[in-house]
Amino acid sequence: MKPELRQALKQNVLIGDGAMGTYLYQQGFPVGISYEELNLVQSEVIADVHRRYYEAGARIIETNTFSANREKLSKYGLEQEVDSINRAGVELARSSVGEDAYVVGAIGSIRAGKRKNVRTSEVEVALREQILVLLDTPVDGLLLETFYDLDELLIALKLIRQLSPLPVICQFATEGTDATQDGVPLHEAFLRVRDEGADVIGFNCRTGPNGILRSLQNVAPLVDMPFSVFPNAGIPDYVDGRYSYAATPEYFAESALRFANLGARIIGGCCGTTPEHIAAMAKVLQDYTPAEEAINELRAAAQAVVTENAPQGSTSQPASEPSLVDLVKKRHTVIVELDPPRDLDIAKFMEGSKALQDMGVDAITMADNSLAVTRMSNLAMGMLVKEQLKARPLIHIACRDRNSIGTQSHLMGLHALGIDHVLAVTGDPARFGDLPGSSSVYDLTSFEMIRMIKQLNEGIAFSGKPLKKKANFIIGAAFNPNVKHLDKAVHRLERKIEAGADYIMTQPVYDPLLIERMYEATKHLKAPLFIGIMPLASGRNAEYLHNEVPGIQLSDEVRARMAGLEGEEGRREGVAISQELLDAAMPLFNGIYFMTPFLFYDMSVQLTKYVWEKAGRRDLLLSPLVK
Structure with a gap:
């Protein structure tokens, strides 16, 4: 029988799964549909994705419920399906993987960085509804991911802590900056989230490994707190109407080792990552035991990470005579x-x-x-x-x-x-x-x-x-x-x-x-x-x-x-x-x-x-x- 999630994090580095939405997109599912509705109408597709990540080595499996809240589902006329979509999401994840995997209920940001598009009261109602459903399922924990603002993340975390002692992972979206989008320094944001009862705090989405490493230097003093990282596979390219990502599985394997040496306890992938990326990370971290010297060395190296994004190679031309x-x-x-x-x-x-x-x-x-x-x-x-x-x-x-x-x-x-x-x-x-x-x-x-x-x-x-x-x-x-x-x-x-x-x-x-x-x-x-x-x-x-x-x-x-x-x-x-x-x-x-x-x-x-x-x-x- 597997240990409780908090206990497991004290003993091991756990491999998270990779992207769901962009992976479905790569499989031919178009942008503009509700990927969460697939839990009901094409459940075998979602089950297959979970199975592939598990077979690649992932032991933290996220439910396909990131946008399964009333506010997001209403765009597709599915606001009455919050209960059924979330329950199906948990059942699919649980039944598709082995007993040694931890299934966490995924809850995404409702505002998604748009500061004034949804009133706080509406955010609270939508989050509470989804949280209550997920807490009534056999999940091993909840994952609050891709939150841009501390304010919204704290709303969700406080609601959970009023209702349950279940392990909670909290993740901010970052681009390598030193503050949340609502202007709170990352170090302060991490402390406040920790004090509200988060078990793991980290980053996902918006950037690749390099950007997350830059952000980590701003919260380095929190060495006693387990943290998680789920980077994108680099910056997406948009060619002939299709998105693609450049970061290779090999690069992710190298990055996973660096994150592990810095003390990460959960390492997975976000947009653009695939089972191949997860397999590469799982392989390099198999039987991983960090040396204290390596931890110290890489923590110091994190402080030296470049703090600017490289410019894109576009161009224009000057105005004068001759041209x-x-x-x-x-x-x-x-x-x-x-x-x-x-x-x-x-x-x-x-x-x-x-x-x-x-x-x-x-x-x-x-x-x-x-x-x-x-x-x-x-x-x-x-x-x-x-x-x-x-x-x-x-x-x-x-x-x-x-x-x-x-x-x-x-x-x-x-x-x-x-x-x-x-x-x-x-x-x-x-x-x-x-x-x-x-x-x-x-x-x-x-x-x-x-x-x-x-x-x-x-x-x-x-x-x-x-x-x-x-x-x-x-x-x-x-x-x-x-x-x-x-x-x-x-x-x-x-x-x-x-x-x-x-x-x-x-x-x-x-x-x-x-x-x-x-x-x-x-x-x-x-x-x-x-x-x-x-x-x-x-x-x-x-x-x-x-x-x-x-x-x-x-x-x-x-x-x-x-x-x-x-x-x-x-x-x-x-x-x-x-x-x-x-x-x-x-x-x-x-x-x-x-x-x-x-x-x-x-x-x-x-x-x-x-x-x-x-x-x-x-x-x-x-x-x-x-x-």
Whole structure:
């Protein structure tokens, strides 16, 4: 007979299961249906998922009841089925796994990060109803997961503690930040949840292992409290209408060992994870016994984790005479991406922009809330760069954030400001950013946006009505060469050029051989390419980019060279690797696109100087501004 869950956590690291919703999505079940209703109408499917995770090694099995509350089910006309769906969820989980597994009733956030969409009284009613049903079933514990706000989590926890002494696991959704979405520091939030009677506290969803590790450094003093981690399989990519996740089972196995050494007692997976991810973690932690030295070492390492998300490799182009397209046809041309600030302090951004302008870059590009993380308006920052520094801004425009009305309005404003180089990108889905309650608009695809901007150049509004003037936008498109079938990616690129793209910006490339292959595959295109190079800042940064950020793939050699490097040593090696990539790229491509990691603009300055030296740009190298 298995020990009670609290007792088991004192003795072992327990493997949790993986995703239910995204796994069903991968099996062909569409977004927009109630996955919880499948407990009733296709119970064999849910039972099979539970069985697969159990056979993979999971011993914490979550019921398929995450959204089985009145508020969420009402969207599907199922608000009267709260009792039957929750009871069926427990029965399916219990009957599909062995006696050695712990079945926990899953309860998700109702507000889901939308602070004012449901009144507190309605939240309490819906949570109480679901909790009462689950407590009347043979669960081994309850799991409160993907809660963004401390306030809502405490509502649920207090309700449970009024009704039952059953073990409770509480998990916040995190993106590697140091506070909950309602502004409570994580350390304080953990203490308050512990004091209200939680047995395990942890994190799930919103981010991959790297982000959760960053958040853990903010609660490291709670070493006497069991904690749980259920990371996503990295950041989802959205290609041709489908979501996919990059993190491999092998990467999850390495991460599981790191979490175990840090003291995690429950380790599972969230969005994008599969039975293969769980099996890899179970294998590496089989017969696991942590050494105290390893625990201390990795706890110290957690404090050094990089605290910024890497920028996504999207791009745009500068506005001036001659255009970047004209320049790149004649000589090597450098554009550099700087992320607009995430707060109201623009000093470092402007300082970096000035240093790059002094080094003679041809444009400074600004993404449009890359990775769906809220940043200062790139239009505003572009205007400051243009007016105060006399540098060329290159503005990205994401399909995600504006409907057709807002997109045309935004473009008309850019035209009025004299900013005419833009990049049309799809944009990362809003639900994976720092405001997951926000809606992704996607009125237009990137192909449609390119065509509509070209239409403005013809003096025709999106509506088809004539305009009194013609715009003069030079339009960029994004290209990801880090794919299995390069020919298919090039074909997609050809369609963007047919739609009207004037130039192409690539995702970062880390393999000289791929640069050569890319040249052969794209040399027939009429639109010039700017090769994306993002210098690596550390070994951890390299692993995060490779495993968790869609569209970025590092070679084994690069990962090996960066392994274990941090601080200045890591940045020095990152610059050296980038210089070797430039050696391969510059004989083949005139366009160079640097992406600055974490506003370490001195790295981009060094690399720009390297380009000018190789290109023999004595006019720039002899300038008093270039040190």
